[in-house]
Amino acid sequence: MNIEFEITEDGSHTxxxxxxxxxxxxxxGAIQESMHVFVDAGLRHCVKSEIKVLEIGFGTGLNAFLTLLETEKSSRKIDFTSLELYPLSITDAEKLNYAGLIDPSKKDVFEKLHKAKWEVWNQITLYFSLLKMKFDFSKPTDFCPENQFDVIFFDAFAPEKQPEMWTQEIFDKIYSVSSENAILTTYCAKGVVRRMLQAAGFVVERLPGPPGKREILRARK
Structure with missing residues (x-):
């Protein structure tokens, strides 16, 4: 996939x-968006001491990195499963400036997320383990995880750009692999997405969005 690096308004790459x-x-702002949507609105509302996270779209690894840093603050163990069909090259990942902006001492840890082997569990830090899967989630019936998930980061490209990733079948599947009281967050607050989440069984609320976005969605099982 052809990509171009850009600097967002908070200084971080997209x-x-x-x-x-x-x-x-x-x-x-890439960092402030990820913190707002996925960490503040999602992860921090899960009260379990051991959390299983499902991420739809590993992308730049920013959500995984911010989640890892949260484990060091809270000492809560997180098993992080991320699905990505088109992973970045290691060369491109090494150009990203997130660690430099957040904590330069963690640059090697950020790169470790990208260098981690695919399709197997990788123990990245004491509290954070990572499973990256090259998987086409537009075919959700093929996804058969070992465990249910407590927190879901739904971070696919926008519905108008990647409509195959925003279907009732997908949200039904996510509901079926979610644990009791699971939390899903997404940056997309479109009415059609809210209604599909509700049809799947989630209780959905609109929340204020990060800078530049009016609203986001949080869904609870």
């Missing part, structure tokens, strides 16, 4: 995909 005319993150 990637632009000319073929889709789409960015990986908000141009108003």
């Amino acid at each position: 990637l632009f995909v000319p073929g889709l005319n789409e960015h990986y993150h908000s141009t108003h």
